[in-house]
Amino acid sequence: MASLASPQPSGELTGWTRWANNHRKWLFAAPAMTFVGALIIFPLAWTIYLSLTDAEGSVRAESEFIGFANYLEVLSDTSRFWPAVLRTVGFTGVALLFEVVLGMAIALLLWRPFRGERWVRVAILLPLVATPVAVGMMWRLIFDPNIGMANQILSWVGIGPQPWLAGQHSALPTTIFIDVWQWTPMVTLILLAGLTSLSNEPDEAARVDGASAWQRFRHVTLPLLMPTVIVAILLRGIDALKTFDILYATKGRGGGSFHEVETLNVYAYGLSFDYNEYGVSSTVLIIFFLIIIGSMWALTSRRKKGAQ
Amino acid sequence: MDVLRRSVIGTSLAVVAALGLSACGGGGDDSGSDTLRVTLVNHVWTDNIKQVLSEFEQQSGLKVEVTQLGEDQLSDQYNVKLNAGSSDIDVMMYRPLQEGKLFAKNGYLTDLTDKAKEDSAFDMADFQAPPVQATTYEEKLVGIPIITEQEVLYYRKDLLEKSGFSAPPKTLDELKTMAAKLEADNPGTAGFVARTGKAAAVTQFSSFLYSFGGDFVDGSGKASVNTEQARQAYEYYGGLLREHGPANISTDMSWSEAMAIFTQGKAAFYTEANSLYKNATDPAKSKVSDTVGFAPFPAGPAGSKPYNIPSWALGINEGSKNQSNAWKFIQWAAGKDQTLAQQKGGVPGARTSVWANPEGVATYPTDLAEAIKVSTENGVGHDRPLVVKVAEARELVGQPIVDAITGKDVAGSAAAANEAFQKLLDDEK
Numbered sequence: 001m002a003s004l005a006s007p008q009p010s011g012e013l014t015g016w017t018r019w020a021n022n023h024r025k026w027l028f029a030a031p032a033m034t035f036v037g038a039l040i041i042f043p044l045a046w047t048i049y050l051s052l053t054d055a056e057g058s059v060r061a062e063s064e065f066i067g068f069a070n071y072l073e074v075l076s077d078t079s080r081f082w083p084a085v086l087r088t089v090g091f092t093g094v095a096l097l098f099e100v101v102l103g104m105a106i107a108l109l110l111w112r113p114f115r116g117e118r119w120v121r122v123a124i125l126l127p128l129v130a131t132p133v134a135v136g137m138m139w140r141l142i143f144d145p146n147i148g149m150a151n152q153i154l155s156w157v158g159i160g161p162q163p164w165l166a167g168q169h170s171a172l173p174t175t176i177f178i179d180v181w182q183w184t185p186m187v188t189l190i191l192l193a194g195l196t197s198l199s200n201e202p203d204e205a206a207r208v209d210g211a212s213a214w215q216r217f218r219h220v221t222l223p224l225l226m227p228t229v230i231v232a233i234l235l236r237g238i239d240a241l242k243t244f245d246i247l248y249a250t251k252g253r254g255g256g257s258f259h260e261v262e263t264l265n266v267y268a269y270g271l272s273f274d275y276n277e278y279g280v281s282s283t284v285l286i287i288f289f290l291i292i293i294g295s296m297w298a299l300t301s302r303r304k305k306g307a308q
Numbered sequence: 309m310d311v312l313r314r315s316v317i318g319t320s321l322a323v324v325a326a327l328g329l330s331a332c333g334g335g336g337d338d339s340g341s342d343t344l345r346v347t348l349v350n351h352v353w354t355d356n357i358k359q360v361l362s363e364f365e366q367q368s369g370l371k372v373e374v375t376q377l378g379e380d381q382l383s384d385q386y387n388v389k390l391n392a393g394s395s396d397i398d399v400m401m402y403r404p405l406q407e408g409k410l411f412a413k414n415g416y417l418t419d420l421t422d423k424a425k426e427d428s429a430f431d432m433a434d435f436q437a438p439p440v441q442a443t444t445y446e447e448k449l450v451g452i453p454i455i456t457e458q459e460v461l462y463y464r465k466d467l468l469e470k471s472g473f474s475a476p477p478k479t480l481d482e483l484k485t486m487a488a489k490l491e492a493d494n495p496g497t498a499g500f501v502a503r504t505g506k507a508a509a510v511t512q513f514s515s516f517l518y519s520f521g522g523d524f525v526d527g528s529g530k531a532s533v534n535t536e537q538a539r540q541a542y543e544y545y546g547g548l549l550r551e552h553g554p555a556n557i558s559t560d561m562s563w564s565e566a567m568a569i570f571t572q573g574k575a576a577f578y579t580e581a582n583s584l585y586k587n588a589t590d591p592a593k594s595k596v597s598d599t600v601g602f603a604p605f606p607a608g609p610a611g612s613k614p615y616n617i618p619s620w621a622l623g624i625n626e627g628s629k630n631q632s633n634a635w636k637f638i639q640w641a642a643g644k645d646q647t648l649a650q651q652k653g654g655v656p657g658a659r660t661s662v663w664a665n666p667e668g669v670a671t672y673p674t675d676l677a678e679a680i681k682v683s684t685e686n687g688v689g690h691d692r693p694l695v696v697k698v699a700e701a702r703e704l705v706g707q708p709i710v711d712a713i714t715g716k717d718v719a720g721s722a723a724a725a726n727e728a729f730q731k732l733l734d735d736e737k
Contacts, residue, residue: 057696058414059391145556146574166558168714253380254703257506257559257710273384274699276410 044289051282059278070283080259080267081284085291087255088263091176092240098180099236100229103187108217110188111195128185136249139178140165165250171260178246183239187232194228195221230303234296241292244269264288344633346399347375349382349620352586353455354401356653357641364640370633383407390416390625397625398634404442404451404621409696411623412445418624421449423635430639438689439618439658451621452642453658454650455583458683459515459605459614459691460676462570462578462588466599467494476603480519480544483577483606487552490576499552501566501575502545504713506706507699508562509545511691512579513709514615517541519608524693524705524729531733533705534726537610542722544608546712559710571596579605582680583619586654589673602676604683616687618658656680693729696736704729 013021020027051070055063074081110121127135142149143164151161164174202224206216222229244265247255254270255262262270264284271281348354354376361372375397377385386407389397402411411417424432432440435453443451461483463476468486471493477483487499503509517523522537532538549557554569563580567587570578571594582602591597605614622642624634640646647657651668662668663684669677693701704725711721 057410058416060393061414145558146554146569147572151556161556163556163558166556166560168559252505252560252562253507257504257706273387274703275697276387 047282047285050278051286053279055278057276063279070279074280074283074287083259084262084264084267087172087261088241091172091243091263092237095176095179095240096233096237099184099187100233102180102184103191103232106184106188107191107195110192124188125185127182130182132182132245133249135178135182136246140250143174168258168260171251171256175247175250175261178250179240179243182246183236187236190232190235191225191228194225198224227303230299234299234303237299238292238296241295340633341630342369343371343373344398344630344637345373345375345396346637347377347382347385347397348401350376350378351620352653353620353650353655356650356655360649364637368636370636372637390414393627395627395629398628398630399637400623400625401620402451402623404453404618405690405692405694406698408442408451409445412450413696416626417450418626418631419448419450420452420624424449424452427639430643434644434659434661436658436660438616441689442618443621451623452638453618453621454642455620456617456656456658457581457583457619458616458680458687459512459579460582460679460683461603461605462580463601463603464576464596464599465601467497467576476601477606480606480608484548487548487577491552494576497573498554498569498575500548500577501553501569502549502579503563503566504549504557504559504561504710506559506710507702509709510702510706511615513541513545514691515579515605515613516545516608518613518615518688519605519610520544521610525733529733531726531730533708533729534722539719539722542708542712542718546709546718549713550715557713559713581619582676583656585676602673602679604679612682612686614683614687615691616684617689617691695732697732701729701732704732
């Protein structure tokens with residue numbers, strides 16, 4: 001076994017050992033490559049294949065190759081697919097806006113040391129560690145139109161009961177609120193890390209020049225922090241696009257009776273688990289995948305530009 | 309050194325290959341592992357069976373591993389595992405009317421015809437005909453019905469008495485008048501509650517549809533949710549919930565939400581499956597346990613026509629390598645003794661013998677037993693469209709229900725639903 005520990009000159013090696021020695025870089029990368037191949041590339045390729053077939057009922061049943069027919073069908077579907085795209089984009093956009101603005105505000109408040117800082121930080125980060133499904137169930141109880149706490153509290157200040165999650169038009173904003181409640185802490189955490197790594201000098205220089213607090217934030221802190229903000233938007237944005245747990249826990253299958261909160265993810269889930277239409281479902285997933293890649297690409301290129 | 313290393317590699321490759329092969333080839337039909345994997349749904353039936361499982365384990369020498377899941381999760385589990393041809397489910401509890409056709413068509417369910425026929429003690433003839441029909445696919449018996457369900461009217465005796473009514477409503481018209489009166493007499497309490505979720509409500513709505521003289525599909529196999537009778541039923545069910553249902557009514561309610569409103573004392577009338585009655589009569593779960601009454605489904609223009617269906621059955625996974633032991637479990641769990649024990653524990657069974665036996669109905673509230681008897685006599689054998697794509701069909705025919713609840717144009721909605729449902733029927737031909 002000593003030969004393993006101390007490499008010999010390749011001249012003395014024979015057969016398999018020599019081959020292994022010459023192909024070291026492939027050999028050592030093989031486990032990782034197998035892993036990626038088996039768990040990422042294969043499922044993706046399989047989904048692409050399924051999206052080109054009319055597979056339904058069972059994936060083991062016979063299915064025909066139908067080219068891009070599914071894509072045409074999905075892209076021309078204005079009753080379920082496009083509304084789901086709109087909801088996905090709307091949900092992500094609005095949630096992200098609130099999360100970044102609130103996250104920034106909280107991060108700025110927590111930036112400077114103060115008494116009881118540790119407790120406040122722990123309290124603010126608590127929603128982050130809760131399980132989304134449990135969070136969904138909790139808010140579902142709070143927002144129950146008949147026995148929930150939210151309407152109870154509103155009644156104390158003389159406001160009538162609101163439908164919240166039960167309303168056809170209020171369900172999506174309510175789920176956005178839940179998402180903001182749960183994920184603002186993560187944005188805060190990232191921004192806070194960014195703020196702490198900033199040097200104090202530019203800020204002090206601006207202060208000496210007589211800049212107001214807002215001016216210092218707008219023209220000094222924010223530009224310096226921009227790369228971190230983009231990282232936060234990138235991470236949170238991709239996650240928000242893919243939100244499923246909160247929506248499923250609060251409104252169930254199909255995103256409610258009127259598909260009030262049906263995003264692309266919920267739609268694809270319904271297509272494969274309720275309707276067993278694996279071909280169409282795969283198509284929706286591939287389109288969804290492209291949308292995510294697209295927005296990720298747009299943001300990273302923006303980040304690179306910002307870093308330069 | 310090289311020779312040694314090569315032989316080490318060679319040997320390990322051989323071992324790996326051998327292990328792999330044995331894993332693939334393992335079993336065959338009846339190598340019969342001693343561990344039996346049974347997948348069950350959250351239900352009173354499951355709670356009951358788990359308590360006596362050791363009995364079966366002792367007499368058969370098998371070890372039973374139970375996986376217990378909620379309805380939706382169970383469905384997802386089957387979709388994933390059976391799609392992959394997995395062998396790690398032996399006995400499966402499934403819904404004949406929801407998934408039965410799909411599973412049988414996909415070949416997930418083992419043909420039990422011969423096993424059941426050969427076994428005289430199991431007595432297949434003892435089962436009621438409509439449930440067995442629902443677990444039969446293309447002349448093959450693929451499941452054994454274990455739980456039957458009829459829709460009945462749950463109501464609050466105390467509220468009725470307070471408002472001066474001596475008996476529960478006999479007709480749907482009476483139900484509406486009484487719900488209005490009870491709601492007016494008891495502020496904060498809704499006159500009526502029932503499921504409101506688009507797909508969830510379909511089964512409980514079906515009795516209303518039949519009692520108005522309609523059905524999802526007509527005699528010639530055409531979609532019929534846009535007939536005059538169907539529109540009336542949609543209007544009635546949705547209207548009752550809109551006018552006399554809970555304030556701010558959610559359109560996502562399944563039985564658990566609707567049942568919660570009723571058992572919290574927030575509603576006077578509630579139409580629901582009788583198999584859930586324990587939720588209302590158990591003091592630990594219900595605030596109205598001592599004042600709840602049961603009545604047969606009220607009559608509509610076409611009479612009282614509640615559904616009478618097998619809600620759950622046991623089947624054997626075609627991919628299971630433990631089929632003969634799986635059958636032993638079904639023999640026991642769906643056998644005469646267990647069915648009687650289950651019936652006493654509050655789960656309506658599918659065997660005629662348990663209903664004929666006075667012991668079988670002794671534990672039921674008298675009015676419920678009476679209501680069930682009426683329902684079994686004039687019941688309809690399905691509570692949802694009988695198609696392969698049940699989930700999709702339920703969403704289609706359920707749309708007019710939620711549109712009616714929210715006060716939208718029912719006629720337009722029913723017309724659209726009918727067209728979409730007809731298309732689904734055509735696609736399945």
